[in-house]
Amino acid sequence: MEWSIGESGVRYTAKLSDSEGTLSLGALTRDGHEAPHSEIGITRDSQGARLLVEIDGSAHIAHVAKVGDDWWIHINGRIHVVHGHEPGSADSAAGEGGLTAPMPGTILEVHAKAGQRVREGQTLLVMEAMKMEHRIQAPKAGEVLSVNFAEGERVDMGATLVELGD
Amino acid sequence: MIPDWMTSASRQFDTVLVANRGEIAVRVLRAAKESGLRGVAVYSDPDTGSLHVENADQAVHLPGTTLADTYLNADAIIEAARSTGAQAIHPGFGFLSERADFANAVKAAGLIWIGPPADAINTMGDKISARRCMIESGVPVIPGEEISMGGDSDHLGVLAAAAARVGYPLLLKASAGGGGKGMRAVHEPKMLRTEYEAAAREATAAFGDGTVYVERLLKGARHVEIQVLADSNGNCIHLNERDCSLQRRHQKVIEEAPSPAVTPTIREAMGDAAVQAAKAVDYEGAGTVEFLLSDRGEFFFLEMNTRLQVEHPVTEMITGIDIVQKQFEVAAGLPLGLSQSDIGIIGHAMEARIYAEDPSKGFLPAIGDLAMWRAPAGPGIRVDTGVREGDAVTVDFDPMLAKLIVHAPTRTAAARRLDNALSDLRALGVITNIGFLRQMTTHPDFISGGITTDYLDSRDVSDFAEPEPDPATLVAIAAAASRFGLDRAGSGLSESFVDEHTGHSGDPFRTLSRSFP
Numbered sequence: 001m002e003w004s005i006g007e008s009g010v011r012y013t014a015k016l017s018d019s020e021g022t023l024s025l026g027a028l029t030r031d032g033h034e035a036p037h038s039e040i041g042i043t044r045d046s047q048g049a050r051l052l053v054e055i056d057g058s059a060h061i062a063h064v065a066k067v068g069d070d071w072w073i074h075i076n077g078r079i080h081v082v083h084g085h086e087p088g089s090a091d092s093a094a095g096e097g098g099l100t101a102p103m104p105g106t107i108l109e110v111h112a113k114a115g116q117r118v119r120e121g122q123t124l125l126v127m128e129a130m131k132m133e134h135r136i137q138a139p140k141a142g143e144v145l146s147v148n149f150a151e152g153e154r155v156d157m158g159a160t161l162v163e164l165g166d
Numbered sequence: 167m168i169p170d171w172m173t174s175a176s177r178q179f180d181t182v183l184v185a186n187r188g189e190i191a192v193r194v195l196r197a198a199k200e201s202g203l204r205g206v207a208v209y210s211d212p213d214t215g216s217l218h219v220e221n222a223d224q225a226v227h228l229p230g231t232t233l234a235d236t237y238l239n240a241d242a243i244i245e246a247a248r249s250t251g252a253q254a255i256h257p258g259f260g261f262l263s264e265r266a267d268f269a270n271a272v273k274a275a276g277l278i279w280i281g282p283p284a285d286a287i288n289t290m291g292d293k294i295s296a297r298r299c300m301i302e303s304g305v306p307v308i309p310g311e312e313i314s315m316g317g318d319s320d321h322l323g324v325l326a327a328a329a330a331r332v333g334y335p336l337l338l339k340a341s342a343g344g345g346g347k348g349m350r351a352v353h354e355p356k357m358l359r360t361e362y363e364a365a366a367r368e369a370t371a372a373f374g375d376g377t378v379y380v381e382r383l384l385k386g387a388r389h390v391e392i393q394v395l396a397d398s399n400g401n402c403i404h405l406n407e408r409d410c411s412l413q414r415r416h417q418k419v420i421e422e423a424p425s426p427a428v429t430p431t432i433r434e435a436m437g438d439a440a441v442q443a444a445k446a447v448d449y450e451g452a453g454t455v456e457f458l459l460s461d462r463g464e465f466f467f468l469e470m471n472t473r474l475q476v477e478h479p480v481t482e483m484i485t486g487i488d489i490v491q492k493q494f495e496v497a498a499g500l501p502l503g504l505s506q507s508d509i510g511i512i513g514h515a516m517e518a519r520i521y522a523e524d525p526s527k528g529f530l531p532a533i534g535d536l537a538m539w540r541a542p543a544g545p546g547i548r549v550d551t552g553v554r555e556g557d558a559v560t561v562d563f564d565p566m567l568a569k570l571i572v573h574a575p576t577r578t579a580a581a582r583r584l585d586n587a588l589s590d591l592r593a594l595g596v597i598t599n600i601g602f603l604r605q606m607t608t609h610p611d612f613i614s615g616g617i618t619t620d621y622l623d624s625r626d627v628s629d630f631a632e633p634e635p636d637p638a639t640l641v642a643i644a645a646a647a648s649r650f651g652l653d654r655a656g657s658g659l660s661e662s663f664v665d666e667h668t669g670h671s672g673d674p675f676r677t678l679s680r681s682f683p
Binding site: 007016025064073078108 | 364526528534597643
């Protein structure tokens, strides 16, 4: 399994060795290269969603929950999301051509048309979701390949709104 | 059965219907129970089995898919009161709470309205009449005027002329707006058209009214509001101020009491002005008079909220007064039983609003299932929430999940307690603003108490980015959790903990998470 953290596209793998119920981190790779790491040993707690995590000799408690392919982790007062990826699967993170609807909602304004060149940060669409307006902006400069919705249309979460090429 | 405290009251009731949902419905239903009253909830389809239904003695389903069919359906709600024997209706905040026609309909049905007189709602609900009323009663107001956007006339021309008279920078507000919706700051004339169109659209989408109010935007001001309580015998007092200066796009983020910017002299003058404002509209019950406080110590009336306020708990913490209980007493016709000299300030309280939203994506509302929801507890910590572990967070309603309130002897101690309580709040499965709130409560600008209402909007959210985690630890935990098969154990709870009635997983003996001062 490959892992990525939060919004970062960096892929990690972890090699764990089992010794009497404690899993120790033997090796960590970062985008395919061996990376340095602390000494980490993890034991299952009697309470199902809790792990005992020893980092360089000091003990911490992590609370975890699995949602889809993601592990949600609460440790040391912070909440993190670690995404699981099948090895070799394509990176679905931003930076690809498609701009998707972050929430279900309604398209209010269309400011781009196919063939138009746009600059980074330019507003392409304005949509309304949960009674607030959200601007859909170009993540990079490029040419608009297609605009898939018109003003007033309802869109589902994840719908591709605009295709952006180089 | 009429509770003991009500036996001498002129308007008695033993059952309250709460015409709301989420955390405020839970708050009012629990207060009813504590006051010896029966609580009736109403709920729409997405709220079947929700926490507010669980906290009611009886619950009435409101059929339909839109808010107009359900939580805004005055007829259905009054009918629900009738069918369950509820003699009183508490509207909470939002929804029907500031609708004078609803207040009148409740009374016309022979029921007790737990709120102010309809005339007070009307006068204060319209920004222009509120302003006129305040000027007449000697309460200071900000320069501004209302624009009537009638029909197909040259409304932009009218607006531009009014804007020039008021002066830039200015604030555009939809007369019927609220909660930051339909409100836009305009810093220069060339932005007027764009911002007007956005404000009008938001207001129409949310409230069905496109009228606009233009007001001078005071830079570097604080939002300070006074909680008032009035009874039906003409007594009116205030419970000191709350400071709600930390806002993002006019949506409050952290509130506190007392305000670090208010001196005893300002407190007395502002308190007097608030009582004056309430008396000017023959107010009854709990209300809030909002002011802008300039860096020179001048204050101006913003608006009066004729209802319970989201941030009422911080006032309860520092005064020891249960405001919802007081609302019940006033509605029953009882005197306040408090005079101004009884009201003190004990320590310092802060409230952080926990939203399902993603600060790294422009605070976009987030959805999902709360795979884990464990609220913090301890001395001086109060959590008012409408959600439980396993609940779904959807786009149907407001993204506020809970309010985390702390109370401590000093402001510094309260800020530390808030940060610590936030770090203990384990909300997994839905992206929240908890990390952002922690950065905020520990930020030197917040600690120093110098935050003004334009603070957050003038800064980049990356200023409040959380510290970078150690990837090795997180990846090792994810890999180990998978190896241990924790994903197959659901949220870590065994099958036997799934409640067969609600389908919720969780400890059936878990304590309710709200503790009261």
